[in-house]
Amino acid sequence: MLLAVHGLTKWFGSVKAVRGIDFGVAKGEIVAHVGPNGAGKTTCFNIVAGAMRPSAGTVRLDGIDVTNQPPEEMAARGLARTFQIMRPMAGMTVLENALIGPLARGLAMADARGEAYRALERAGLEDKAESPAGLLTLPERKMLELARALSTAPRLLLLDEVMASLRPAEADRIVALLQDLRAEGLTILLIEHVMRVVMSLADRIVVMHHGEKIAEGTPADIAANRTVIDNYLGRRGAQ
Numbered sequence: 001m002l003l004a005v006h007g008l009t010k011w012f013g014s015v016k017a018v019r020g021i022d023f024g025v026a027k028g029e030i031v032a033h034v035g036p037n038g039a040g041k042t043t044c045f046n047i048v049a050g051a052m053r054p055s056a057g058t059v060r061l062d063g064i065d066v067t068n069q070p071p072e073e074m075a076a077r078g079l080a081r082t083f084q085i086m087r088p089m090a091g092m093t094v095l096e097n098a099l100i101g102p103l104a105r106g107l108a109m110a111d112a113r114g115e116a117y118r119a120l121e122r123a124g125l126e127d128k129a130e131s132p133a134g135l136l137t138l139p140e141r142k143m144l145e146l147a148r149a150l151s152t153a154p155r156l157l158l159l160d161e162v163m164a165s166l167r168p169a170e171a172d173r174i175v176a177l178l179q180d181l182r183a184e185g186l187t188i189l190l191i192e193h194v195m196r197v198v199m200s201l202a203d204r205i206v207v208m209h210h211g212e213k214i215a216e217g218t219p220a221d222i223a224a225n226r227t228v229i230d231n232y233l234g235r236r237g238a239q
């Protein structure tokens, strides 16, 4: 497993948001975390990305214990993430936003520009390179989040609800990009509520509920899992 998480637990005061969860993501695999609001998905992400310390449990990347490593260290080890609330630097151009990652990796400006352009091209934003990021539409901002993550040349990409509030055609575009990235060997862990997308994209699905993993399996396993359908998928599964 490229990412292996064991016994992950997180208390917020008296609230046990994550309750001893195990999950992993193999190299080149797309794993989706699904579950109702408050299930603990974002908390798991934050811990894996180093943005939050677990109360208990371990995070291993490529066999190395990286529990409690700060976000900069996780980024240096090849992890990139997008945020549910997008954070482009609105006062900077699209290209400047995509340059932050390559420059932080220590690339010289010419190489960094090349990497940034390549990431923008993949996201279909090359024509917007000189536009202020603050003027982008919502779908374009999502693509910029993805481009910024890709510009760091990650080994593991964490995506937090990238499809939310996109139209189906816009979501399909991201699905196609993620499929290409997987074919190139990128490993992806995503939180996603749009079940149509999850079912078509994920190799494996982890279903969370009240901080626990209640099911795990292929899309076909999950679609046939009575407990999951009754407790969570029901209406969404029909979408």
Ligand SMILES: Nc1ncnc2c1ncn2[C@@H]1O[C@H](COP(=O)(O)OP(=O)(O)OP(=O)(O)O)[C@@H](O)[C@H]1O
Residues within 6 Å of the ligand: 012, 015, 017, 035, 036, 037, 038, 039, 040, 041, 042, 043, 044
């Ligand atoms: N910083 C925090 N302080 C206190 N409680 C928190 C904090 N972050 C999350 N929680 C609580 O932890 C639980 C899990 O939240 P989390 O955001 O991980 O769920 P989620 O599955 O990502 O939900 P969503 O789909 O809405 O993003 C919730 O009860 C939430 O209120």
